[in-house]
């Protein structure tokens with residue numbers, strides 16, 4: 001078994017620091033070594049204690065001066081929207097029809113899906129994201145393309161085939177019957193294969209009939225270890241449309257709930273316009289809201305109230321939502337999250353920001369036994385950040401000798417340039433040029 005080690009400053013959360021940022025929930029080891037064996041973290045300790053115990057054959061990569069963090073977790077993103085990012089001038093429903101659906105139609109072609117999956121995963125890795133919950137298109141081959149590429153890189157990824165049996169153009173619809181049969185086949189092929197995990201993926205309530213939603217809920221019940229991912233309460237016109245389509249339900253979220261799609265391991269992007277009853281149902285069911293700040297600003301959807309969600313006990317996570325979102329960088333995603341909270345009079349602490357993108361995401365996905373912090377036994381998915389990546393960052397981060405302040409500067413000013421390297425299961429999968 002090959003053993004190797006990384007030497008750097010380690011920064012991670014050991015528990016939930018809360019929105020205000022209890023710094024005792026954050027551990028910082030200025031000069032530390034992480035030993036990696038068989039893709040897992042085998043040891044972590046200060047360098048002066050650990051180095052003398054290592055055999056002469058252990059290769060040590062020396063990154064002193066850089067910050068080693070758990071790999072970032074993006075709980076909501078669309079890989080088929082690589083060509084949709086930065087599309088001008090539309091809010092959600094027009095944006096879907098004008099830009100998104102035409103782009104997704106092209107994924108009927110396997111070669112297009114292969115190339116897009118590879119391009120997308122390279123973008124995640126150059127941004128330090130090692131786990132994501134990913135929408136594919138309605139085409140089962142788009143899922144095969146995605147997992148083939150993610151397994152080639154040995155990544156822990158969640159993904160699934162979108163289901164839509166109405167209100168979508170030709171070439172992007174399945175049916176209650178075919179959508180479920182295809183999803184079931186994909187679950188059997190990919191869920192638990194290598195590091196892949198499957199998500200049953202209703203696009204949103206408006207593009208599925210009651211029949212299809214019911215069948216997805218049954219599938220989610222039959223495979224409780226799979227994920228469910230969808231969108232809810234993102235945009236006011238969308239909410240009004242769902243209310244028209246499902247007049248008998250108490251709320252938009254209640255549609256998913258009544259069809260059995262609200263449970264542990266279900267991820268609902270946006271959740272901007274929920275009421276107290278909805279937020280309490282989210283908590284009781286174990287579902288996670290994925291807060292998607294760059295998307296919410298770019299598509300003009302609204303300002304997510306993080307404090308309200310946390311007060312209701314929601315396990316919130318954070319998503320890029322590219323192509324509605326404008327950056328694959330979780331650093332940039334956190335920067336926009338901070339601004340959205342500032343507009344509502346709340347300052348998102350650096351400690352909680354770090355938590356949202358790492359251990360908080362892992363917890364929301366029930367993967368915190370494997371991911372989210374730099375501790376022995378967890379999978380060695382790590383990101384190495386460079387506080388001196390740009391002249392501005394170098395100037396700003398040299399002002400104060402405080403790791404959380406450095407992280408705050410990195411999330412505010414940084415992006416892929418600040419990611420020196422990314423490791424998946426201990427192997428380097430990206431190194432900055």
Ligand code: GUN
Nearest residue numbers: 100203204231295321324
């Ligand atoms: N609602 C339904 N589909 C989508 C999508 O692709 N992106 C976003 N942001 N919202 C959606």
Ligand code: ZN
Nearest residue numbers: 076231269321
């Ligand atoms: Zn989305």
